[in-house]
Each structure stands twice: as structure tokens, then as C-alpha cells.
Amino acid sequence: MPAIVLVGAQWGDEGKGKATDLLGSRIDYVVKFNGGNNAGHTVVIEQPDGSREKYALHLLPSGILTEGVTPVIANGVVIDLGVLFEEIDGLNARGIDTSRLQISGNAHVIPSYNRVLDKVTERFLGSRKIGTTGRGIGPTYADKMNRIGIRVQDLFDPSILRQKVGAALDVKNELLVKMYNRRAVEVDEVVEDLLQYVERLRPMVVDSSLELSKALDRGDTVLCEAGQATLLDVDHGTYPYVTSSNAISAGACTGAGIPPTRIDRVIAIIKAYTTRVGEGPFPTELLDDKGEFLRKQGAEFGTTTGRPRRCGWVDTVIGRYANRVNGVTDFVLTKLDVLTGLETVPVCVAYEVDGERFDEMPMSQSDFHHATPVYEELPGWFEDISHCRTWEELPENCRAYVEFVEQQIGARISVIGVGPGRDEVIVRHDLLHD
Numbered sequence: 128m129p130a131i132v133l134v135g136a137q138w139g140d141e142g143k144g145k146a147t148d149l150l151g152s153r154i155d156y157v158v159k160f161n162g163g164n165n166a167g168h169t170v171v172i173e174q175p176d177g178s179r180e181k182y183a184l185h186l187l188p189s190g191i192l193t194e195g196v197t198p199v200i201a202n203g204v205v206i207d208l209g210v211l212f213e214e215i216d217g218l219n220a221r222g223i224d225t226s227r228l229q230i231s232g233n234a235h236v237i238p239s240y241n242r243v244l245d246k247v248t249e250r251f252l253g254s255r256k257i258g259t260t261g262r263g264i265g266p267t268y269a270d271k272m273n274r275i276g277i278r279v280q281d282l283f284d285p286s287i288l289r290q291k292v293g294a295a296l297d298v299k300n301e302l303l304v305k306m307y308n309r310r311a312v313e314v315d316e317v318v319e320d321l322l323q324y325v326e327r328l329r330p331m332v333v334d335s336s337l338e339l340s341k342a343l344d345r346g347d348t349v350l351c352e353a354g355q356a357t358l359l360d361v362d363h364g365t366y367p368y369v370t371s372s373n374a375i376s377a378g379a380c381t382g383a384g385i386p387p388t389r390i391d392r393v394i395a396i397i398k399a400y401t402t403r404v405g406e407g408p409f410p411t412e413l414l415d416d417k418g419e420f421l422r423k424q425g426a427e428f429g430t431t432t433g434r435p436r437r438c439g440w441v442d443t444v445i446g447r448y449a450n451r452v453n454g455v456t457d458f459v460l461t462k463l464d465v466l467t468g469l470e471t472v473p474v475c476v477a478y479e480v481d482g483e484r485f486d487e488m489p490m491s492q493s494d495f496h497h498a499t500p501v502y503e504e505l506p507g508w509f510e511d512i513s514h515c516r517t518w519e520e521l522p523e524n525c526r527a528y529v530e531f532v533e534q535q536i537g538a539r540i541s542v543i544g545v546g547p548g549r550d551e552v553i554v555r556h557d558l559l560h561d
Contacts, residue, residue: 129391130339130349131559132376135356136449138365138403140429140436141396142461146558147189147352148549149459149542153559155347156197156339157190160382161372162354163205163237165264179548182218186211188352191218191225197342201335202233203372203382204354205267206279207242208324230328231335232280238292239320240299240312241266247307268371270295279332282325285318292317336384343389348559351379357395357449358403365495368407376453394558395455397446397536399463399528402436404429408496411439411475425465442475442500446536448488457558458536460529461544464551469507472528475500476535505531513546518555521545 135141147157164185182192186206190196200206215225241263249261270276275295281288293314300311339349355374358364363375372378376393379385400421403409413421418438421427427436449455466472478485478498489495508522515521521529521543533540541556 130343130351130379130385130389131392131394132351132353132379132390132453133394133396134353134374134376134449134453135359136395136397136453136455136458137356137401137442137445138358138409139356140402140404140427141356141398142459142544143189143352143396145461145544145547145549145552146394146396146459146542147350148192149552150350150558151193152195153348154190154193154196154350156199156342156349157188157193158199158201158335158339158349158351158379158383159186159188159204159354160201160351160379161203161374162370163262163264163267164207164210165262165354165370180221182221182223185214187214187218187225187228190350190352191228192223194224197227197229199335199339199383200228200230200234201339201351201383202231203378204231205235205237205264205271205372206230207237207262208321208328210262212324212327228331229333229335229338230279230331232278232332233335234279235267235271235276236279236282236321237263237267238277238295238317240296240303240317241270243309243312244299244302247303247309265371277321279328282321282328283332285322288321289314289318292321339383339385343385349385351383351385351390353378357453358445360452363452365407366492368405392456392559393454394457394459394541395449395453395538396459396461397441397449397532398425398461399441399466399532400425401439401442401445402427404434404436408492408498409437409439410444410478410495410498410500411442412437413439420469421465424468425462440473440475440500440502441532443532443535444475444478444486444488446532447486450536450538455538457541457556458533458538459542459544459558460532460540463525463529463543464511464513464545466507466528467512468509471504472507473502473504474528474531474535476503477501503531513551515545516553518543518553521553 188198191198246261303309355370359370360374421438508524510522543553
């Protein structure tokens with residue numbers, strides 16, 4: 128069975144966890160292939176008694192919540208081991224079985240000194256800050272590229288671990304002491320912190336690329352789940368206000384060790400409006416009562432940071448771009464219910480920069496920063512759509528909105544989210560076989 132890649136089509140928080148959960152028992156493996164605990168998935172699961180359980184996942188793949196699925200943290204991820212085991216313990220305490228988790232021996236770990244560096248660097252930058260979460264993600268990816276990183280497999284050889292930590296601190300302490308006026312970090316302190324996790328970690332560690340290759344050969348279905356989203360991709364996002372890894376579909380190949388010839392389908396998640404967290408340009412951002420309406424109705428506060436998300440109307444220029452760079456076969460449109468109650472719903476169809484119209488993403492960062500959205504206004508709807516389960520049950524204006532967005536972004540919208548629950552969806556096309 129070919130592999131499937133699931134990506135975010137905007138700046139993140141689109142609802143990738145919901146899409147993974149929707150595929151449920153039809154998936155055998157769910158693989159996180161990039162990022163770290165700087166992003167989160169919120170999954171809401173309805174219980175037999177009708178109550179709803181909310182799970183906020185930061186480092187673990189959302190497949191951890193589905194019985195029978197093998198969750199994998201692949202080589203492209205950077206791992207804060209303290210966060211990992213805190214998250215595992217939290218799920219275990221709620222009765223979730225985490226024993227199936229597999230972790231790549233080639234994944235890099237986030238040492239304590241990189242969390243310190245991340246925070247002091249952001250403070251040093253002041254008004255030029257990137258808006259990172261301060262969790263050491265960027266410095267750890269930088270270490271990976273500079274070949275001074277610490278990998279999971281290094282923890283099983285204390286001598287090698289000490290050498291590598293020492294080599295990294297030769298550089299890091301110069302920055303901390305001389306540039307940022309912070310105390311030097313001791314090698315023993317870092318080594319001791321990392322080694323405390325070895326025995327719990329050992330049974331989880333595998334050659335994940337080999338495991339996934341065997342799974343695909345057996346005919347298993349492998350879903351590769353991106354952290355962050357298209358416009359936060361380090362190469363194809365709104366640089367420099369991006370993450371430090373590749374969050375587009377191609378990132379699954381390097382981040383999980385799966386060749387492109389084995390990827391059959393790319394599913395992209397797009398909200399019925401747009402949000403982002405952190406700094407950087409955002410053409411459709413609303414700084415008025417409409418933006419506050421979207422924030423409150425959509426509960427737009429970061430799963431990982433708790434920060435209020437910036438909110439704006441849906442941007443189909445971004446949608447077209449996500450379609451192009453990811454090779455999208457199916458879009459999942461989430462949170463359509465949040466737009467209920469609006470007289471009209473604007474849709475951004477193009478940008479204007481200094482009198483010039485852009486129907487596609489501007490190449491230049493400066494043009495994107497100065498882009499003014501060109502809107503088309505569609506009539507809204509007031510009916511409650513959270514109970515709709517078929518396309519025909521949606522109000523006419525609601526269907527017209529979906530069809531218009533679909534036409535603008537250039538790929539079919541196969542699933543529509545009409546509420547936070549796992550069952551509050553309308554399936555127009557089967558995500559696996561249609």
C-alpha cells in the first residue's frame with residue numbers, strides 16, 4: 128500500500144489531528160516526520176456516554192490515540208525527552224496505551240542548552256524577533272546542519288555522548304557567556320540530564336526507515352503527518368518567519384526515510400478562515416471585531432503556547448500555493464461552522480501590491496509583506512450546521528462558499544469539518560480510495 132502524506136495548507140493549527148483521527152482504524156502507521164514540541168494537535172473524542180474527551184498532543188503523533196495504530200516519531204523530528212515522557216505519562220494516566228510508540232535512533236534530541244539559547248536569542252533580537260516558542264527547536268536543527276547535534280542513538284554510548292556534548296558546548300558557551308552574559312553550561316549537567324531517560328527510551332528505539340519500508344511491503348497503510356504547515360516550511364514558507372524544518376509533503380521523504388515513489392496521496396488541511404501564531408506578514412489578518420469573532424467562535428488559542436492566534440478571512444492565494452508545492456490530491460476544510468452567523472463571508476482571491484494584481488504568491492518577501500487582499504464577498508448563513516452529515520444537508524449559501532473556495536484553490540475538498548468532534552464531518556470523497 129502506498130504512503131499518504133498529511134500537511135497543513137496555511138500557517139498551522141488547521142486541524143490535522145482531526146483528519147488523522149477521521150482515518151482511524153484504516154491506518155496502520157502514523158508517522159511524525161518533522162518539527163518538535165513547538166506545535167500541537169488537539170483531538171476531541173466522543174465517549175460512549177456522550178461526553179467529549181479533549182487531548183492536546185505536542186510531540187506524539189495523533190495516531191497514538193487510535194487503537195491498533197503504530198505511532199512513529201521519525202528521524203526528521205527533534206525531541207525534548209522531558210516533554211516526550213511527560214506527554215506519555217499524561218496519556219497513560221488517562222488510560223491511553225502508548226506501548227506501541229516507535230522512535231527513530233536518528234532523531235535529534237533537544238539538549239537543555241538549546242532551550243536556553245532559543246530564549247535569550249529571541250530577547251536579544253527585540254523587535255526583530257522571529258516569534259519562536261522558545262523550546263530549543265531552531266538551535267537543535269542548526270546543530271544538526273552544523274554536525275554538532277545529539278541523536279537518540281548517542282544516548283546509548285555515554286562516552287560518545289560526553290564527547291559530542293563537550294564539542295557542542297565549546298561553541299555554545301562562548302555565545303552564552305561572551306555575547307549573552309549568561310553562565311556557562313557544564314558538560315556533566317547536560318549528560319546527566321539526558322542519561323536519565325535511557326532505560327525508558329531503549330525499548331522504543333528502532334530503525335524507523337526500515338520499519339516503514341517493511342510495513343509498506345506488507346501492504347500496510349502509512350500516514351506521514353507534518354508538524355507545522357506549508358507557510359512555515361523553512362524553504363517554502365514566509366521566511367524568516369518559519370519553522371526550522373520542511374513541513375511540506377516532500378519533507379516526508381527526508382524526514383521519515385520514505386522514497387517519493389511510495390507516496391500515493393497528499394491530503395492538505397485548510398481552515399474555512401486563516402490563523403497564524405507568532406510574527407510575520409498575514410495579508411487577510413483582521414484587527415477588528417470580526418477578527419475577535421473568529422477567535423472566540425473558533426477558540427483560537429495555541430495548543431502548545433496558549434497564545435491568542437491572529438485571525439483573518441480565508442486566503443485562496445495561499446490555498447493555490449499549498450496545492451502547488453505539496454501536490455495536493457484532497458483538501459480537508461475544517462471549522463466551517465465557525466463562519467455561521469455572518470451576513471457575508473469575504474474570500475481573498477488575489478493580492479494587490481502597489482497597484483499590481485497578484486493571483487499567485489509573490490516571489491518577493493517585500494511584496495508579500497505589503498500585499499493588500501482582493502476580496503470577493505459571498506452571502507453567509509445562519510443555520511446551525513453542526514448536525515449536518517451529508518453535503519445536501521448544508522444550507523445553500525454554505526455549499527456555495529465551499530464550492531467557491533474549492534474552485535479557487537484548484538483541488539477537490541473531500542471532507543468538511545462542521546464541529547470539533549471526530550464525528551462532526553461531511554465526507555464528499557473517500558480520502559483513501561476515491
